Amino acid sequence: MEGGIAGEYYMEGQREMASGFLLRPDGSFQFFFTYGAMDRFGSGKWSVKDSRVTFNSRVKPLYDYVLMQSSANSSDFTTIKMDVPNPALLRHVFCSLQKGVEGSWEQMSQEGDIQFPKQEVESVSLLFEFCPERFSIIPVHHPGHNEFTFRFEPTIMEVFFEIFSLQVDPGGLSGRHPLMEGDQFRYPKQ
Template structure:
C-alpha cells in the first residue's frame, strides 16, 4: 500500500504546483488617493518598485521568489547609511554647523539633523543652501535624515569638532526590502506598503 500511496501524493503535489498561477506581471496599487505605486515582477526573478507622492519619487529593486501564494521580496543591496561624511573640522564659534551637498540643489532644504551630547541634544534644519546650525558647542553623535525619505535615518559618532559636511548617497531615495511578503490573489497582490501605514492592507491590481 505504501508503494501505491507515495506516487499518488507525488502526482497530487505536482498537480497543485502546476495549478499555481505565475506571479510574473505588473501590479498597481489601488485605492490610495493622490499616490501612485507599483511592483513589476519579472520572469528572471527580479523585481522593480516605484512610489510617487509629492516632491520625490521612490524606487526599489531586487529579487523575488514565490512560496505557495506568498511572494517574498529582497533588495539586492541593503545600504546602511544614506549619507557620506566627507569633512569634519573645528571652526571658531559656539554652534555646530552641518552642511549638505547634492547635485540636485532642490533637495537641500529637506534635511534635518539631531545633535546629541552627554548633557544635551538639539535639532537643526537646513536652509535653501543645505546648511543647518545647531546651538551646541560640541556633540558626541549626529543623526541626519532626508525628510522626504523619513524612514532612512543615518547616525554618526563625532568628537571634538563643530563643522561637518555630508553628501547624499545616490541611493538616498531607494526603498529597502528585507523578506517583504505579499499574497498572490485572483485580483493581484495583497499586503502592506513599505512606506505607508503598516497596519493597512492594500491591493496591487494586476494589469
C-alpha cells in the same frame, strides 16, 4: 506557480500617488512609488511560497549620508552643512546632535547649514523628509570638531526590501506597502 505570478501589479485606491511592482519571470522585480514630484524605486529578487510573494533586495547601506569633511574652528557654533546639487532639497533635511531624540531636530537653512551651540559631537543624525524611513546616526571620530559637511548617498531615494511579503489573491496581490502605514493595500495584476 511562480511563472503565473510574473507580471505588473499596480496599487489601487490611493489618491495622488501611484505605486507598483513588476515581477519578471526570471525572479527579479522592480518597484516604484510616485507621490507628486517625488519618485522612489527599488529592485531585487522575488520568490513564492505558500501563496505569498517575498521580496528581497541588496543590503541597504549602513548610512544614507557621507561625511565629506570635518574641522575645528574658533566659531561659537557647531555647524552642520549639506553639499547637494539641488538647493531645493536643503529645506527637507533635518539634523540632530542628540541621536534623534524627539524635540532635538533642526531644519536645514536654505543655504544648506544648521548652527547649534558649540558642543562636543559624538554623532550626527540626519533625516531627509522625503525618505522618513531612512534615518541615519553617523558617528563622529573627532569630537572636538565643530564643522561637518555631508552629502547624500546616491541610494537615498532607493527602497530596500528585506523579507517583505504580499499575499497572492485571485487577480493580484494584497497586504502592506513598503513605504506607507497599514496592511490593506491591493495590487491588481494588469
